[in-house]
Amino acid sequence: MISVEKIGGTSMSRFEDVLRNIMLRDQKHVYGRVYVVSAYSGVTNKLLEHKKTGEQGVYATFVSGGDFGSQLESLTGKLKATNKELAPLGLDLTRADGFLEKRMRELRAYLDSMRHVLASGYLRRENVLLAAREMLAAIGEAHSAFNSVEILRAKSVQAHLMDLSGFDDDDPLTIDERIHKSFKGVDLEKQVVVVTGYTKGVEGIMREFDRGYSEVTFSKVAVELKADEAVIHKEFHLSSADPEIVGAKNTVVVGVTNYDVADQLADVGMEAIHPKAAKPMELAGIAIRLKNTFEPDHPGTLVTKDFVGKQARIEVIAGSPKVTAVEIHDPSMVGTVGFDHGVMEIFRNHGISYILKATNANSITHVIWDKSVTPAFIEELENTYEVVSAVPSAIVCVIGSNIAFPGVLARATQALAEKKINVNAVSQSLRQTNMQFVINRDDYKNAIIALNEALCLNPPAMTG
Numbered sequence: 001m002i003s004v005e006k007i008g009g010t011s012m013s014r015f016e017d018v019l020r021n022i023m024l025r026d027q028k029h030v031y032g033r034v035y036v037v038s039a040y041s042g043v044t045n046k047l048l049e050h051k052k053t054g055e056q057g058v059y060a061t062f063v064s065g066g067d068f069g070s071q072l073e074s075l076t077g078k079l080k081a082t083n084k085e086l087a088p089l090g091l092d093l094t095r096a097d098g099f100l101e102k103r104m105r106e107l108r109a110y111l112d113s114m115r116h117v118l119a120s121g122y123l124r125r126e127n128v129l130l131a132a133r134e135m136l137a138a139i140g141e142a143h144s145a146f147n148s149v150e151i152l153r154a155k156s157v158q159a160h161l162m163d164l165s166g167f168d169d170d171d172p173l174t175i176d177e178r179i180h181k182s183f184k185g186v187d188l189e190k191q192v193v194v195v196t197g198y199t200k201g202v203e204g205i206m207r208e209f210d211r212g213y214s215e216v217t218f219s220k221v222a223v224e225l226k227a228d229e230a231v232i233h234k235e236f237h238l239s240s241a242d243p244e245i246v247g248a249k250n251t252v253v254v255g256v257t258n259y260d261v262a263d264q265l266a267d268v269g270m271e272a273i274h275p276k277a278a279k280p281m282e283l284a285g286i287a288i289r290l291k292n293t294f295e296p297d298h299p300g301t302l303v304t305k306d307f308v309g310k311q312a313r314i315e316v317i318a319g320s321p322k323v324t325a326v327e328i329h330d331p332s333m334v335g336t337v338g339f340d341h342g343v344m345e346i347f348r349n350h351g352i353s354y355i356l357k358a359t360n361a362n363s364i365t366h367v368i369w370d371k372s373v374t375p376a377f378i379e380e381l382e383n384t385y386e387v388v389s390a391v392p393s394a395i396v397c398v399i400g401s402n403i404a405f406p407g408v409l410a411r412a413t414q415a416l417a418e419k420k421i422n423v424n425a426v427s428q429s430l431r432q433t434n435m436q437f438v439i440n441r442d443d444y445k446n447a448i449i450a451l452n453e454a455l456c457l458n459p460p461a462m463t464g
Helices: 015-023 041-049 060-066 068-089 092-120 126-153 177-182 205-225 259-267 275-285 338-348 377-385 410-419 441-457
Strands: 004-009 034-037 159-162 192-196 228-233 256-258 287-291 301-304 316-329 357-359 363-369 387-401 425-427 434-440
Touching: 004 015, 004 205, 015 068, 015 126, 015 377, 034 126, 034 205, 041 060, 041 068, 041 126, 041 159, 041 259, 060 068, 060 092, 060 126, 060 441, 068 092, 068 126, 092 205, 126 192, 126 205, 126 387, 192 259, 205 228, 228 275, 256 259, 259 275, 259 301, 259 387, 259 441, 316 377, 316 441, 338 363, 338 377, 357 425, 363 434, 377 387, 387 441, 410 425, 410 434, 410 441
Parallel strands: 004 034, 004 228, 034 192, 159 192, 228 287, 256 301
Antiparallel strands: 287 301, 316 363, 316 387, 357 363, 387 434, 425 434
């Protein structure tokens, strides 16, 4: 049996728990397992930019022409401190610090060379910057993977480091080719394989998937190996609502769901798994189990291709307060065939996709991410259509594999109304896996709490 398991950054930062709860928990089945590891918590944020706040890291300093070298030195010091914290688990500091220092020296040399190339003006700036971003991203996973293997070996476990970052080679391989080549001849039954979450490829994993790259590596490894089981270990369960909003005691673990629900969650920024990572596993018929690292006895949530709950229920309340509702009102829309095609052309010109679309006789409302709203985008809409409004908003979603039962919409809107939360727009497709409400931004947290309480903690009688 081959198990491919992804370990998230927050979990990796508590590596003693990872050893006890995951890697060494079942002494009879230590081998035959492949671990795809993320960088330690916060490291990739320091290298690139903070995933949630946008706070700039080394990459932004490099782009702006600033002193990225001092930032790398500071980060190296912090990573050495992490190494020191891991020493009691068996990490050899001389080897770990030596590996880190060598990688950082090589990285700085590459970045210095890139800066000279940029100054020459002979290469396209965006191509050089993408290469720099790839190299920076690779460091964090190489560091955590190396340490993991060293600690496992110190505990007499046969462990193999599979560094897919390609830092020291110039093989023109695609991501899939590198993974396939790397696993050739590897006996998975007699060793633990620890894989870097970053994989080098000619197409550029950051260019293709940005910060979801470690889950893409996980997916591709699972498909390559035809894994019997694919597991994602995170610091939380996939639950009915965000525990930071509703409180951990007021959540229900989903338990079992399908890839359709995972796609709905990803669409509003709550990624159980990156959608581009999920699709290959879905097509290969590989189920994913989402587990809480710190509750190893809990089975977690199983995500399969075909599951549909026999009993109708709401599985997850999710959403985001970081969206904008863009409404186009134009009397000429009435009866005009293909009116919205012109709108979509403008969206495409600016590289914008939408989360929700609601329409009536003479108005179309699209909900998009705040970061997509640029002056140029709004100006083009205003120059084309009669009235354009861009309203900072929030979106809350009622999601489940089987929510097609009478009264759920009424129950949801009643729960919002009781908290004096107005629904500005609403959308639900015939598939009935996701009911979406656009509300005022200030009402977001109260809406999540209200819907979780009404539909998940105290579910109505349902038949489906």
